Amino acid sequence: MCRPPSQPTGLSQRISLPDDEGMTTVAVAEPSALAIDLTSQAFKECPFPTLARMREAGPVIRVRFPLFGKVWMATTYEAVNDLLRDHHQFVQNPVTAGNPWMRALLRWLPRNLKPLATNMLLRDPPDHRRLRSLVDQAFQRHSVEALRPRLAVLADEALDRLESEAARSGGTVDLLTHFARPFPLAVICEMLGLPLEDRPKFTHWASRFSTASSFVGIFWGLFTGVRQMMRYVREEFRRQSRQPREGLFAALIQAEEAGDRLSEDELVAMVFLLLAAGHETTLHQITLSVLALLDHPEQLAELKRDWSLADSAAQELLRYISFAMVTKPRYAVSDTLFHGQSIRRGQMLFACLASANSDPSVFPDSERLDIHRHAQKHVAFGAGIHVCLGAKLARTEMEIALEHLFTRFPNLRLAVPRADLRYSARPGTRALLALPVRLE
Ligand code: HEM
16 A cells, blocks of 8 residues: 655755757756656556655656666656647657657657557657547547446446456456456447457457566567557458548548558558557556555445446546556757756657646645546646546446446455565556456
């Protein structure tokens, strides 16, 4: 369980450092990197003390990010919003910003993975606007509200399977594998119009990178899992071009055939993004939300008495857990002074959403879960033009998942000691490897 934050470390003093990102500009005074481990089990179990240290060190700080080395990180609510909303100064495409390492990395990508670099999360306007407008409608509030009854049916089907698995295995069952993953996966597959019988394949590929516990496992799993998924999406593109099924995939193929709004690579990248982002995120947010409620039995009891609190509880759980702790990187298009720091052209900046969501100047007593808090201002879905496309869908899935799970199994409890739970080492996210429970 979380303990109160530690004292400020005063690590924000400025010192001179050699240029570490291959830029050609003159060296300027930079703060040293804050010594924190964003991958440790201790951080994932209770991130609040580290997040507090980060904010104490400044609104924009230097940290070491696995693989990328030293990067800038926005830590406060204000700095995170400023970074994400200024898409003119801070762009997604490293090539536009002249970052030589990322440019080389993109060139090095194997040919069959190249389309990934064209997905809308990595694009800037006007391409981003063009791509997003093709799918925006399907994920808007009223479209998602219309889906609610169907989502409830899919949640119940997933719970049936959870119950049979528990019966088969003598009572203990992994909630992540047998409920939190299959439910959002079923939802996004149905929306896209992907065949039911293919779902076990995605589960296999996606779980290779999302629940690996070691760094090597994560990168090997990422490489192989992503490649297999990309191959599948391309084959499905060919199948649905000949024989369309009902859903977003066929609608996008028609848009592609109708004109030059979408290239084949963009379409494949879009479906891949929706498939991956549409379930990998929600499944971990649901799993950790169940754990957080089990950790706070008095708030769970209140919810079970009154499910009209589900919306406010989901918002607060998004703020409190923030599965996506850190966004994708942005790159500065020119030298700039940002929240007191000299940022150079091409340098990489991350927004720490988890830190913004625990900023006490916006969320008083931020380390406390409070399902009555009006937490709507949280940035668990990002901000600015790349704010999560599936935000409304994900919130609705969370509400339905929690209500149906705890209504059907009101005495659900952990099947292992709390201290035995383990998190993925993947940096930037907070994900359990498994959540063994007894349904009772
Ligand atoms: C609780 C679940 C979810 C969380 C925490 C989450 C979080 C996020 C965040 C933080 C971003 C912005 C990343 C950045 O700015 O670098 C994002 C973008 C995105 N998300 Fe989600 N997401 C969730 C569920 C979903 C679902 C269900 C979908 C369904 C399709 C989805 C699709 C997307 C897409 C397509 C983008 C890129 C949007 C753009 O570039 O314009 N997400 N998500």
